[in-house]
Amino acid sequence: MDTFRDKLIPVTSILVGVVVLWYVFAVFLNAPFQRDLDRRANETSTFSELIGKTLSQPKPTLPAPHQVAVNFFENTFLRPINSNRSLVYNAWVTLSSTLLGFAFGTALGIVIAVGIVHVATLDRSLMPWIIASQTIPILAVAPMIIVVLAAVGITGLVPKAMISTYLSFFPVTVGMVKGLRSPEIMHLDLMHTYNASQAQTFWKLRVPASVPFLFTSMKVAVAASLVGAIVGELPTGAVAGIGAKLLAGAYYSQSIDIWSALVAGSIVAALLVMVVGIAGRLVDRAMGGRPA
Amino acid sequence: MTGISPAVVSASKLGLTFQTNDGPVQALSNVDLTIGKGEFVSFIGPSGCGKTTLLRVIADLEKPTSGAISINGMTAEQAREKRAYGYVFQAAALFPWRTIERNVALPLEIMGLSRAEQAERIKRTLDLVNLSGFEKKYPWQLSGGMQQRASIARALAFDADLLLMDEPFGALDEIVRDHLNEQLLELWGRTNKTICFVTHSIPEAVYLSTRIVVMSPRPGRVSDVIESTLPKERPLGIRETPEFLAIAARVRDGLRAGHSYDD
Numbered sequence: 001m002d003t004f005r006d007k008l009i010p011v012t013s014i015l016v017g018v019v020v021l022w023y024v025f026a027v028f029l030n031a032p033f034q035r036d037l038d039r040r041a042n043e044t045s046t047f048s049e050l051i052g053k054t055l056s057q058p059k060p061t062l063p064a065p066h067q068v069a070v071n072f073f074e075n076t077f078l079r080p081i082n083s084n085r086s087l088v089y090n091a092w093v094t095l096s097s098t099l100l101g102f103a104f105g106t107a108l109g110i111v112i113a114v115g116i117v118h119v120a121t122l123d124r125s126l127m128p129w130i131i132a133s134q135t136i137p138i139l140a141v142a143p144m145i146i147v148v149l150a151a152v153g154i155t156g157l158v159p160k161a162m163i164s165t166y167l168s169f170f171p172v173t174v175g176m177v178k179g180l181r182s183p184e185i186m187h188l189d190l191m192h193t194y195n196a197s198q199a200q201t202f203w204k205l206r207v208p209a210s211v212p213f214l215f216t217s218m219k220v221a222v223a224a225s226l227v228g229a230i231v232g233e234l235p236t237g238a239v240a241g242i243g244a245k246l247l248a249g250a251y252y253s254q255s256i257d258i259w260s261a262l263v264a265g266s267i268v269a270a271l272l273v274m275v276v277g278i279a280g281r282l283v284d285r286a287m288g289g290r291p292a
Numbered sequence: 293m294t295g296i297s298p299a300v301v302s303a304s305k306l307g308l309t310f311q312t313n314d315g316p317v318q319a320l321s322n323v324d325l326t327i328g329k330g331e332f333v334s335f336i337g338p339s340g341c342g343k344t345t346l347l348r349v350i351a352d353l354e355k356p357t358s359g360a361i362s363i364n365g366m367t368a369e370q371a372r373e374k375r376a377y378g379y380v381f382q383a384a385a386l387f388p389w390r391t392i393e394r395n396v397a398l399p400l401e402i403m404g405l406s407r408a409e410q411a412e413r414i415k416r417t418l419d420l421v422n423l424s425g426f427e428k429k430y431p432w433q434l435s436g437g438m439q440q441r442a443s444i445a446r447a448l449a450f451d452a453d454l455l456l457m458d459e460p461f462g463a464l465d466e467i468v469r470d471h472l473n474e475q476l477l478e479l480w481g482r483t484n485k486t487i488c489f490v491t492h493s494i495p496e497a498v499y500l501s502t503r504i505v506v507m508s509p510r511p512g513r514v515s516d517v518i519e520s521t522l523p524k525e526r527p528l529g530i531r532e533t534p535e536f537l538a539i540a541a542r543v544r545d546g547l548r549a550g551h552s553y554d555d
Contacts, residue, residue: 184385186381186382186383186385187385187387189353189379189381190379190381190385191402192352192353192372193351193353193372193377193378193379194375194398194399194402194403195372195373195375195402196402200402204387204398204401204402205387208387208389211389287389288388288389288390288391288430288432289388289389290430290432
């Protein structure tokens with residue numbers, strides 16, 4: 001708990017700084033439009049009136065933090081959960097494809113890593129392609145995946161999940177290749193003296209040794225999955241999901257909606273990383289890890 | 293005494309040359325050696341003399357490039373496949389995610405023994421190294437000396453008659469080391485195993501062994517073999533007796549003759 005208290009003050013100070021800066025920018029960026037409005041209405045505002053107006057525009061260039069907070073609160077807690085304006089509903093839509101894609105991606109990443117570690121040919125042939133796959137901009141690939149899968153009759157959750165898979169298998173593959181190769185020479189020699197089979201060495205030594213690497217890479221992968229799910233919602237004309245909210249907000253200049261959807265996305269990402277982190281710590285404890 | 297008992301380890305004209313980027317390195321050259329059943333043989337020499345390499349050749353962790361080696365009349369590979377020896381490394385090399393009893397169970401699981409048989413052997417070998425009561429502890433909860441005892445228990449668990457030990461107490465302080473040496477001798481006396489023990493400590497070699505193989509570097513070879521005249525019963529105090537010191541002096545002479553003290 002001491003580490004929590006040690007972090008609380010620095011993190012809060014940064015947060016306060018960001019909020020102050022945000023207000024300054026909100027006034028600064030919304031002021032030209034507000035002056036324009038005042039001129040047309042033949043009004044003259046004092047400086048403090050101007051500031052008040054810039055922070056309460058219905059479609060501001062940069063919404064003020066309290067506008068985002070109010071919008072976020074209303075759309076999270078005051079709407080029925082099955083309403084498509086509810087952020088909980090939209091977050092759930094995105095979360096479900098994130099989790100499906102993450103599960104696929106983790107499984108795929110592990111399978112590829114096992115192949116690379118055990119088959120020398122795969123190590124040389126597959127690894128460059130896997131690295132190349134991540135240099136392709138996902139925004140360019142996403143619409144193609146959606147269109148191609150729609151052509152063969154696959155729509156809905158799975159195409160979005162595929163994009164999450166595409167982004168999340170990579171960190172898992174890299175982490176697990178490293179993890180499965182992490183046993184010390186001495187441990188491998190020990191297994192050799194027991195005349196252990198390759199399968200026994202795999203299950204009794206390589207797999208347990210790779211577990212910390214798996215959870216570290218899964219933390220990266222789950223965040224990437226969420227990005228994938230949001231990106232996957234953009235070209236599909238999806239009606240629900242955080243990506244759909246972002247797109248709709250952009251169409252109708254609902255900047256406050258965009259920002260509160262962003263906040264919702266960040267919270268989901270933070271929660272996902274936290275859950276994976278906690279799962280990792282529980283597994284570590286169960287495997288006799290030394291308490292930190 | 294080696295004449296009557298059957299040979300457990302027998303090496304003739306054994307040589308091993310590593311191919312490195314800087315050219316070939318001769319780690320072992322022309323090693324002739326016979327170790328009889330129940331012997332406690334120490335290999336002593338400076339680093340680079342090939343003593344660990346020789347132990348690894350016996351264990352089939354390295355392949356010799358010339359000469360021949362047989363363990364219990366088999367090739368080293370056959371002996372390894374039959375789990376003819378237990379190997380104790382310089383570090384305890386316990387799996388950190390397994391408790392002490394599960395670590396000892398590792399070779400038993402690999403050999404496919406039943407749960408009941410495993411439990412019985414775990415209990416027996418942990419008793420043997422005085423670690424009863426620590427079954428459920430994880431390695432990090434034990435001191436370095438206790439961890440090394442657990443790794444000895446693991447090497448004993450599957451009842452191999454040959455124990456290969458590669459500087460097992462090298463990383464421990466002298467007080468713990470004395471204590472473990474005493475316990476190891478007692479264990480050897482009770483189990484009648486054949487032990488090959490690599491060390492770079494002269495007192496340790498003299499205190500433990502029935503025979504001391506002195507090795508010298510560049511290329512690694514046997515420069516002297518010294519039979520110990522000490523009795524089988526050896527209290528720690530024996531290290532102050534003239535007989536003990538005489539053997540230690542012979543070992544030191546052997547090391548000097550092999551140019552072990554040159555640089």
